[in-house]
Amino acid sequence: MALSSSSSSLLRRLLGSSPLSSSGSSALRAAFCSSSSSGPSPVLPPPSSIFGDDTEVTNVPPLTTPKLFVSGLSRLTTDEKLKDAFCPFGQVLEAKVITDRASGRSKGFGFVRYASLEEAETARQGMNAKFLDGWVIFVDPAKPREQKPAPQPDTASHTGFTTNKTVGWCG
DNA sequence: GTTGAGCGTT
Secondary structure, eight states: SSHHHHHHHHHHHHHHHOOOOHHHHHHHHHHHHHHOSSSSSOOOOOOOGSSSSSSSSSSSOOOSSEEEESSSSSTTTOHHHHHHHHHGOOOOOEEEEOOOTTTTOOOEEEEEEEEEEEEEEHHHHHHHHEEETEEEEEEOOOOOOOSOOOOSSSSSSOOOOOOOOOOOOOO
């Protein structure tokens, strides 16, 4: 048996971690945790209550940002690996694996930035829950790191005090 | 030498 320890940890992640926050990744866990029809399922939204006129809910759309948050990366995965994996999906403007400055090792997640949402979506649906460096990675829209570069209402720092003091003229 | 939750330095 050569593959045992890696697969156990892998399943542990898929079944164990449940942040219940992501949308795209949650679909994967939903596949594992598909609750069978056991008992009266009272909590079922009426099918006619969906937004859908003809819009199918198969795809969680759409990204609101060309920046992707990639998690589940192997600790051996680097920026080039990340970019190389997301390159064929679109023009990667920036791909970076977050590494701890204290130890200089990967934190296990990174960020991939595309030129447009289309490429980001393609990469997301193309690389989400895929294997990279032997680990299953999860692709989700990244959260804005900085929202506003400090408006700074006061432009000119004019203290306004011109110290005009005629000093000493005592003869 | 690594086993795992999460959103980053410039």
